[in-house]
Amino acid sequence: MKGTVYLNDKTGIVVIGATGREASQVIKESESLYPGIVKAGITPGKGGSTELPVPVFDTLKEAVSDPKVGKLLNTALIYVPPVSVLDAVMECLDNGIKVLYIITEHVPIRDSEIIYQEKVRRGAIIVGGTSLGCFVPSVGRIGAIGGKDPSVAFRDGGIVVISKSGGLTVTTAEMFRRRGWGTYMALAIGGDIISNNTYADVLKEIKGDPRVKGVVMLGEPGGSYEEQVADLILSGGFDKPVAAFISGRFQERMPEGVAFGHAGAIVERGMGKATDKIARLEAAGKRYPVKVAFYYHDLVKTIESLGVPRDFEDSTTEHVKPLYSTF
Amino acid sequence: MKLYEHEALGAIFKKYKIPVPRYVFSAEMNDAVRQFVEKEPGVVIKSMVLVGKRGKAGAVKVVSDKSQVEKVFSDLATRDVYGEKSIGALVEEKLDIEKEFYLSVTYSTKDRAPAIIFSEHGGMDVEEIDPKLIHTYVVSDVRSIYPYQIRQFLVGIGFSDKELLRPLSEVIVNVYNAFWGSESRLLEINPLVVARSGDKRKIVAADAVVILDDDASVNPAVVYGARSAQGRPLTQREQDAILIDQGDHRGKAGSYVELEGDIAMMTFGGGGSTVTAETAIEAGLRIANLTDIGGNPPAEKMYRISRIILSKPGLKGVLVCGGTASNTRIDVTLGEGLAKALDDMNAEGKLDKNLVWVVRRSGPEYVKGLKMLHECFVRNGIRGEIYDSQLPITEAPIRLKELMIKHIGYKPEQVV
Structure with a gap:
């Protein structure tokens, strides 16, 4: 494996809350920097949308069952509002995603505690809340870290x-x-x-x-x-x-x-x-x-x-x- | 956000059935207080302030002689406690105290879990209790907590008063539920007292410290009103700053705390702001405020916070400083928002041309943004230097100090 458990050459990203302002920008930037690293996006109600360079699904369950991208998804990037983060994390854990990044800031502490205890029980890796993501120059990027021109x-x-x-x-x-x-x-x-x-x-x-x-x-x-x-x-x-x-x-x-x-x-x-x-x-x-x-x-x-x-x-x-x- | 004791009693302790003394709160002496005092053989009067250690400041008094109540009340309801003005006084029944415990619930970063902290030796500041006498129960499964678990814990630490095992374990679970249910980050009762009541004994919370999570699912500032954590009322500019982010989630520009100093700090990002402020202070600059702008705020937000920052009287220098932003647009924040604020302030005759500026910023569209800001400096006669990320972020405050010494004879603090 090239890279770390956080980000490596097998990483396949699904973005939760994909069509929001920040998330859609990150998906587009990621696609131009490391084409193919983001595999899918989830936004309830926007399933089938073609506004992003990756397929959009209503639920993560549909994404992981998708014959094209389902098997490639192993890392979630969460961009939902603070009060929806717990829900998004549970959706990821229940659908077998084992590496999660919570980009959202201001997650209620109580929800963070529930998330942490679930993470321990399930043996997952969760980075955040308030993460900006991860960068491994030899492999790729997760999140907005480094902006449009990370080579700086x-x-x-x-x-x-x-x-x-x-x-x-x-x-x-x-x-x-x-x-x-x-x-x-x-x-x-x-x-x-x-x-x-x-x-x-x-x-x-x-x-x-x-x-x-x-x-x-x-x-x-x-x-x-x-x-x-x-x-x-x-x-x-x-x-x-x-x-x-x-x-x-x-x-x-x-x-x-x-x-x-x-x-x-x-x-x-x-x-x-x-x-x-x-x-x-x-x-x-x-x-x-x-x-x-x-x-x-x-x-x-x-x-x-x-x-x-x-x-x-x-x-x-x-x-x-x-x-x-x-x- | 910290609650006043009467708010904690009324809004949280009551709801979660934590036993408290009979009480009345008032901003001034009135009939409700008089009637309350009439029925009680003795009362305890407390200044209502957010700052702790009130007892040591003489802001908690036991009054048994009823002729003294009015005088003590008026004093405690209006006095300054460690520089914080009292908003009123809490009058409580005087308890017949047998013993005093310490009880709190908070998040332990060691365990990454809520921790119930208990000591049989309460009544003094927790820092003064022998650490060997303080015991912690970690709630490693927040899905359920029962009194029996607390009794096992109490027996395990050699709790001395077996008769209290059941009632105390139930109170502790209620306190934990209050902490969890109200989305607190700290709930502290010191002392939790055992009081005699006729031939019975009862457990009563004789104090209530509640700090709510500012990020709670229901924003506490909306429920209880925004307040300064510094034990003083918010200044007008701080209040104005809070309004910037209300109802507009695009980025954050309203975090603004005033200090006594002469260097305006327009700083970006939680970490970047902290290291910049830190270095400025270490370098001997007297900073006038702290800000933490981030998340790509629109130009309008930058315009408003810029005007607030620059309107503080007595400024001598301005530091605009942030790291290499990943998504905050430099053209929008500095080239448009800040520049327009400077243009308008100059047009209104409110811009101090003697200020010395240092700008250090990088990130999306920084070449354009810094050029726009430079043009703004030129047309408004502002004196300063503008850097990108070639200058390490924390060298910017040091550069500002050098320029201020050179151009306006600034005398930095001697920092030991």
Whole structure:
């Protein structure tokens, strides 16, 4: 298999909520970048529609029974409104789809919890909610990650980028691409309180993959998913270089409860502080190749200092000039 | 969104049969309060604020001398508690307390499940309880929960008061059901008291902290009214910002929190906004606000949030900063929305030309969008630099600092 469990050369995508504004744009873009990766779309009431470059069905059951595309569907990309996400997930699980991406933001926490427990019972892989998708340059793309021209940010290489923030997944891949490191996989895991696929879950999946040369992990305050990485590494569960940046130290100088950024990025009753997460990862760094960058842009130096080899030449110049200046 | 105690009691505790003291809430002294007090031998009066640790601030008082009630009530109903103004006072029956427990339900990211947290040693701040005396029951199957499971848990942790096993297990299940049914992210009762009532004992929730999921299937801001999480009323600009996203789901531009500072932050994306704000603060910039714009908002939304951001008094610099967007159109957001706001503000004489700007943005149609914004800067006499993604995102605030020092003699904070 070429790629990862999240996205590989066998991946066949069915988009749930396919004819919506964002989803239809993503399907069209995907079709031009990686033709054939999206196999079908589902929108109740739009079955048989020809508005998309892929066949549209009313129900997933019809799609998986379709003689042409049915057998090829193994990955769902969910683009339905927040209150319909639970329903869409159950439709996917009940129809045998085992890898799901929830792109929708603002899924009610209670629904996320039900989804997580079902995922565990059924042994599925679910990324999100609030995922932007996954990019494996050597194989393909799931979701909008990287936009219309992903080559700006993504070039094949050995770095795995894992981020709660979709935007920063791309921004980080681009920062590294400019400095000589390509991406093996970029995965936007989403910033919800109940994450179906945490940093540690990803590290466990990729730990034996020889193509992984180093991991860049972008963390946030709130919850304990970053700490779980430190625990995994300390227990010997992952030993490749990890460069981390944990945002949100500034939040600690603000009144408790200030909600900013992702739903999960909230510090309550002293739990989930960025400084605690940083300390835990730095403690793991005493025995394992783990380092935390002070500034976000220091991540490049961090990966370099961990000895992760460049995939190609550094293309940046000493001093970046503005495109425009009005001084 | 956090609820006031009286809202939690009235809307949630009652519905899920969580026993509470007799109470009355009022913004001011009135006949209802007087009649309530008349019937009670003693009362507890609490300031109604969202901030915690009220007791330590002297905002919870036991009053047994009825001649003092009016005075205490007027004080507690109007005072500031840690800078937050009271919206009224809650008057409750004074309970004959035998013991105090701690009980809460929240989501544990360690278990990725709801967790019921219980201690026999309540009444103090949870941070002050010896962690060895705090016990957690993880609800690993949310499809059903029964009191017997809670009794097994209580027996397992060596709960000392066997007589309370049944009633306590039933209250805890009701509290869990309240948490689940109301779509809370935290429901905390501290203390959950055992009170004497004649020769009987009863379990009563003597406090109620409820934080609802902002993404709940029924939006709590619609039910209870929008409120600031900062323990202060929303500013006019914050209220105006909330309206931007109401009834229009195309993108998000209305997330706007004001701080005391002089750098306007027009930042994009949850993660991008956070790292940019973080770096700005680390670099010594005093930021005037936080924003988190994303999801490809239409030009109209960008126009409105731009005007709100730029109307805050006392600004010296503006940072427009985002990563490489995947679907947010840069021509629409910056080239149309922001540019039109600047054109209009200038035409109305409301644009401060002394502001120093740094723009750093990439994404769909960024070449066009940044060029349009540059043209707007030129025709309106705005001073700034515009970058694409060649400049790492978090170097943008550092560049703004350099420019402000050079051009307007800005004195950054000394950050340790």
